[in-house]
Amino acid sequence: MHRIVFLDSATLAEGVVLPRPRFPHEWTNFASTAPQDIVARAQGAQIVVTNKVPFDAATIAALPDLRLIAIAATGFDHIDLAAARAAGIAVTNIRGYSVDSVPEHVLALILALKRQILPYVADVRAGAWQTAGQFALHTHSIKDLRGKRLGLFGSGSLGQRVAELGKAFGMEPVFAGRKGARARPGTLEFEEVMATSDVLSLHCPLNAETENMIAGPEFALMRKKPLLINTARGGLVDEAALERALDDGLVSGAGIDVTRPEPPPMDSAIMRLAQRPNVLVTPHIAWASLEAQQTLADQLGAVLAAFVKGERMNRLD
Missing domain, CATH: 3.40.50.720 (NAD(P)-binding Rossmann-like Domain)
Incomplete structure (x- = not known):
């Protein structure tokens, strides 16, 4: 059983359908997460999904069960990749979803x-x-x-x-x-x-x-x-x-x-x-057509499935 926590699910608009994985899992959504709440909410999770919630070295060190940080976006400057790599945590992102x-x-x-x-x-x-x-x-x-x-x-x-x-x-x-x-x-x-x-x-x-x-x-x-x-x-x-x-x-x-x-x-x-x-x-919405957001969500589902299968889809680490 994989525990999955999406820390800022409200970054996706209403009406965007996020495909749930077919592998056994427990999924928890938080609309948004303040920095001081990250560790408590992600504790015990093997997979964390984040759009803009940051993961620095201290946060990563406090989550021993974490195996995947799945970024629900392309940019990854809010993730300490070196700390994730040192901890054996995979990091993925979403690519090519907003090309229109x-x-x-x-x-x-x-x-x-x-x-x-x-x-x-x-x-x-x-x-x-x-x-x-x-x-x-x-x-x-x-x-x-x-x-x-x-x-x-x-x-x-x-x-x-x-x-x-x-x-x-x-x-x-x-x-x-x-x-x-x-x-x-x-x-x-x-x-x-x-x-x-x-x-x-x-x-x-x-x-x-x-x-x-x-x-x-x-x-x-x-x-x-x-x-x-x-x-x-x-x-x-x-x-x-x-x-x-x-x-x-x-x-x-x-x-x-x-x-x-x-x-x-x-x-x-x-x-x-x-x-x-x-x-x-404009309020950071160039990426956010409904078509682009649905493409993002579909790709995120594929990334999670690939990770559980041991495949390296969209890996940054």
């Missing part, structure tokens, strides 16, 4: 910002159309996507799909090499992409190499006053530096779906940014 949801959200943010959708909707609701004196209202400058350079940071499945969608709109997608390294074939130098792009979109993991990847020095490189789109991880962008860059006109706008921490404090830079007409902040 995230890229579509990226394009939605780009289009909404370039075409000033929200400011124009606000104007209509305020009655500005009626007072314009003509058939069209010209209170905000609209820009097309055709011919614009789309700089992509991260060339995995999400970055590649965003490139495809951008190309369909007539954009020129280019992939950036790693910061501080020579560009590999198929990429341009990191600094060149920063300097020459009209839109920048982030699709890379958060780690020691990418933390605050875009901060003051990088904003200073941006000659074309681009849009900055981040649907990857909040820690990739220095939010205070982004606020200053917007103040100084170094970027023309931003679409932000991820912050650090999540949710952000009400007095944080990101919440101040959310009040600006040229910034769209």
Whole structure:
């Protein structure tokens, strides 16, 4: 009998069906779990499912029965992989489930910002159309996507799909090499992409190499006053530096779906940014179409079944 505990099941929307394993098991769901409750709730479990509940070395050491940490997401920066490996605990994640949801959200943010959708909707609701004196209202400058350079940071499945969608709109997608390294074939130098792009979109993991990847020095490189789109991880962008860059006109706008921490404090830079007409902040839902969430749930069921069979599906350890 395998005891399975899902520590933050409310991270999946209502209506998403999580397939239950066919092997003998006892399954417990917790809608959310505070850090101080992790050990008590996971004690005695062989399998823990977590979306964003963190597992550091101390937590892992306090759970001697644990054999699998199954991440119900792709990102794994909240798990101490070295500690899990040392304790003989397998770690898995979910892959490729949001290859439509995230890229579509990226394009939605780009289009909404370039075409000033929200400011124009606000104007209509305020009655500005009626007072314009003509058939069209010209209170905000609209820009097309055709011919614009789309700089992509991260060339995995999400970055590649965003490139495809951008190309369909007539954009020129280019992939950036790693910061501080020579560009590999198929990429341009990191600094060149920063300097020459009209839109920048982030699709890379958060780690020691990418933390605050875009901060003051990088904003200073941006000659074309681009849009900055981040649907990857909040820690990739220095939010205070982004606020200053917007103040100084170094970027023309931003679409932000991820912050650090999540949710952000009400007095944080990101919440101040959310009040600006040229910034769209969404609550980490780029990944969360119902189709993507169901794909995630189905894959999670397959990962658990594979682990019990001794198969190495989606292993990170």
